[in-house]
Amino acid sequence: MDQVKQKTGYHHGDLRQQLVAATRALVEEKGPDLFSVSEACRAAGVSTAAPYRHFADRTEMLIAVALEGFGEMTASFETALAGHEPGSNDAITAVGTAYVDYAEANPGLFRMMFAGDHQSDALEEAGHGCYAVVLGQVARRMGRAEVDDAVMQAAFPLWTFVHGLAFLRIDGKAEFAKMQTEVRDLVGFATQRLMVRPG
Amino acid sequence: MDQVKQKTGYHHGDLRQQLVAATRALVEEKGPDLFSVSEACRAAGVSTAAPYRHFADRTEMLIAVALEGFGEMTASFETALAGHEPGSNDAITAVGTAYVDYAEANPGLFRMMFAGDHQSDALEEAGHGCYAVVLGQVARRMGRAEVDDAVMQAAFPLWTFVHGLAFLRIDGKAEFAKMQTEVRDLVGFATQRLMVRPG
DNA sequence: ACGGCTATGTTAGAGCGTCTAACTAAGTTA
DNA sequence: TAACTTAGTTAGACGCTCTAACATAGCCGT
Incomplete structure (x- = not known):
């Protein structure tokens, strides 16, 4: 510093x-x-x-950083998509992997982005913009022109999985659980298994 | 207060x-x-x-609370297991559901239990004790006498899922994603789909 | 009963942190 | 170039963590 x-x-x-x-x-x-x-x-x-x-208070400084994070994460999703057939399992897996990778590359920031305190409209919007990339891929995979409820339902379990994986990995729990499986393989596995409408 | x-x-x-x-x-x-x-x-x-x-510092107070949390969570797992065939999908789903329910009933505490800072040996041990309940069920399901690496591998994706679901729900993201599916059904779905050896 | 020991409270205060008020310097605009 | 705006400054109020020194209560052997 x-x-x-x-x-x-x-x-x-x-x-x-x-x-x-x-x-x-x-x-x-x-x-x-x-x-x-x-x-x-x-x-x-x-x-x-x-x-x-420049900032109303300490919290606004943290929010500004979190916003930067969401911007980068969204960009990393776009990058990850390059070279994959839009809406394919590969594309979706690539985005999920990028999610976990970003968390592992910026653990403190990632934790803050989802900390729950520090709420703000801008932050919420940034989060939605980020998730929209995922939703877009899932919609395409389902042959939907736009993101409707069915798309949301289908995408949610996958988000759940990668979100959990991100936290477990930055907390060192994957290590503890002796998981040597690559992130990409785990996410690919989850994509295959979960990318359907639940019950 | x-x-x-x-x-x-x-x-x-x-x-x-x-x-x-x-x-x-x-x-x-x-x-x-x-x-x-x-x-x-x-x-x-x-x-x-x-x-x-009574406490060395502020952090130790928080750790004491987190320890209490792990104790309660472990107890809630045991309770959830009552009346289910040990090692069955139902039993495993019940534990996963109890995980998410506990997080939703104690969001601040849950967040702290997995905060990453505030590390201590006692806390780590309590976490392991809690996870051991899950591992025990998975081992039984796989017909293993003890928790070996294969059991760890099989259990991890499910943990990943419920951990992610817990965070998304306490952050209100499930609401945003218009997920009306019950926690139990989502966890049951994940149990069915994920409870196999990846890759 | 009582004198000492230990456990667990107290007050006082150092040191750091957030944030505000009042001031000041630099850039902008009529 | 004077007036206004923007973006820094110092001083200080107030809250927080934690330590030092002290005080009170329970316990224990005699």
Whole structure:
């Protein structure tokens, strides 16, 4: 956690983004609840009052980081889809794998994105946008033009599975359970088995 | 959050347990990270220094609560098993359903139990004891005398599913996804589909 | 009964954190 | 170039965790 960029004078020029970056690094390093505004300020080289020109409070800083996370996650889904037949099992498995991979690459952030506290409309919307990529694939697989209830029903068990897998892996439970199976294979297995309408 | 019991005099008699109870109530009410030792003290009617006779620090108070949670969860598994053929799909589904039900009944606590921070040997052991109930059922279903690697492999996808379902439900995502399917039915579905050796 | 020991409370306070108020410097615009 | 806006600053109120020093109550052997 060292200063990313010296400020040029009294005005910083890019403080908001630097605070987001510092916050993110701290969240990843120490966990979301041990993050402190003060420490982010030290990292950015500003006084502890400076953030309050850009964020209403500590929580808004964390929300900004979580938003960044959802954006990246959505992008990683799009990337994962490249080269797969849209709506295929492969495509859906690729998105699910990207989900778990993102969580493992950013455990603190991922945990915060789904922390339950820190609610905001923007955050909710970002989450929906992210999930929309999954829903789109499932809809296509089912030959639906749009995302209706049947698509939601079909997609949910798979989301459930990858969400659980993400948490178990970042908590080291997969290790404890001696699961050496690759994430992709596990997700592929779940896609095959679960991607139907439940009961 | 009001005082559960007046203290009788200078000495309290039951402070440790009352602090655990107060901590638990606050964790449930405000979330694990907004919990404060001070507030638990006010609830228990003691000075802010009193807890440190019983707990090394704030974290240990939270761990004590999480331990209580694992104990209850294990007990709820045992209860759920009553009346089901050991090792049957029904039995396994009952345990999985109890898992999700417990999370929904104690969302703040559940989140804390799997928070990742607050690690301790006792907590890990309690978690293992809890999971052992699941593993026992799966082993029996597979005709294994003891929990070997094959049992672990078979049980893990189911754990993954119920863990994910628990989080999605306490985060209100099931609602958002318009999933009206009962937890038991979803878990039963997953049990049928996933309870085999992957790949 | 009583004197000491231990357990478990107390108050005081250091140190850190969030956030506000009042001020100040730099950029923007008429 | 004066007036306004934006984005920093310092000072400080207040809450939180945790420690140090002290006080009170129960217990135990005599």
